[in-house]
Amino acid sequence: MTEAIEGQMMYDKKMLDELDFSKFESKFSPVITISNPGEGLRIRPLQCSDFSAGYIDLLGQLTSTGDISNEEFIDRFESMRSCPNTYYITVVEDITTGRIVGSASLVLEQKFIHKCALRGRVEDVVVSDQYRGRQLGKVLMATMVLLAEHLGVYKLTLDCRDHMVPFYQSFGYNKEHGNSNYMQIRFKS
Numbered sequence: 001m002t003e004a005i006e007g008q009m010m011y012d013k014k015m016l017d018e019l020d021f022s023k024f025e026s027k028f029s030p031v032i033t034i035s036n037p038g039e040g041l042r043i044r045p046l047q048c049s050d051f052s053a054g055y056i057d058l059l060g061q062l063t064s065t066g067d068i069s070n071e072e073f074i075d076r077f078e079s080m081r082s083c084p085n086t087y088y089i090t091v092v093e094d095i096t097t098g099r100i101v102g103s104a105s106l107v108l109e110q111k112f113i114h115k116c117a118l119r120g121r122v123e124d125v126v127v128s129d130q131y132r133g134r135q136l137g138k139v140l141m142a143t144m145v146l147l148a149e150h151l152g153v154y155k156l157t158l159d160c161r162d163h164m165v166p167f168y169q170s171f172g173y174n175k176e177h178g179n180s181n182y183m184q185i186r187f188k189s
Contacts, residue, residue: 009045010081010089016043016143019150024142027170028135034146037139040096046089046103048077053093055100062126085151090143092127092136102127104140106147120144120153141171149187157184 021033034043046055051073059065080087085108092102104125108118122144127136148156160168160181169175173183 008048008077008081010047010077010087011045013045015088015147015150016045016090019143019146021142021146023146024138024171027138027142032135032139034139034143037092037136038134040094041101041136042093042095043090043139043143044093046077046091048074048081050091050100053098053100055091055103058100058103058126058128059124061129062124088147088151089124090140090147092131092140094131099128101131102136102140104144106144106151108151108153114154117154118152120148120151120156122148122156122158125158137167141168145171145185148185153187155184155186157182159183 016034019034021035025031025033032038037043047053051068051070056065056068056073080089088106088108090104090106091100093099094101105123107121107123109121111117111119122141125137125140125144127134127140145156156173158168158173160183162181165175165181165183168183172185174185176182176184
């Protein structure tokens with residue numbers, strides 16, 4: 001794999017730098033941010049080279065991934081990346097080990113409703129069991145909400161387990177009445 005392909009990111013990292021994290025600072029004790037998620041950690045878009053950094057292994061802590069080769073990973077990465085303004089997979093990297101230790105995905109859907117608006121969906125939120133308790137799930141969720149708002153979505157949704165409802169509610173999500181654990185945030189248009 002050439003260096004140019006290895007360094008490719010799912011989306012432009014500058015987008016993360018543009019997010020105003022002050023909206024969520026009060027949720028963190030001690031205070032962490034997108035630019036400072038903890039010692040030895042960084043938040044960035046998924047890279048094409050993250051197969052070797054354990055990205056698929058991390059997803060395996062969330063659900064079944066199957067046996068995926070590096071070539072299959074690269075093909076899927078390139079396929080997703082070739083759909084501009086659709087996939088925003090964000091990871092937490094332990095820069096001391098070079099391993100991916102957290103991840104969340106924001107997927108945008110183009111709509112005709114709401115004046116051709118965008119709907120966002122958060123998927124695949126996971127933090128390595130070795131890194132839990134460091135507020136990384138919180139910083140990933142804050143990042144997803146801020147990124148969705150920055151991209152102009154009218155609604156951000158997710159599905160979650162019963163015990164996670166209060167966690168997501170703390171970031172502004174509301175349960176939709178009568179619809180299991182389907183949660184949403186509606187942004188002002």
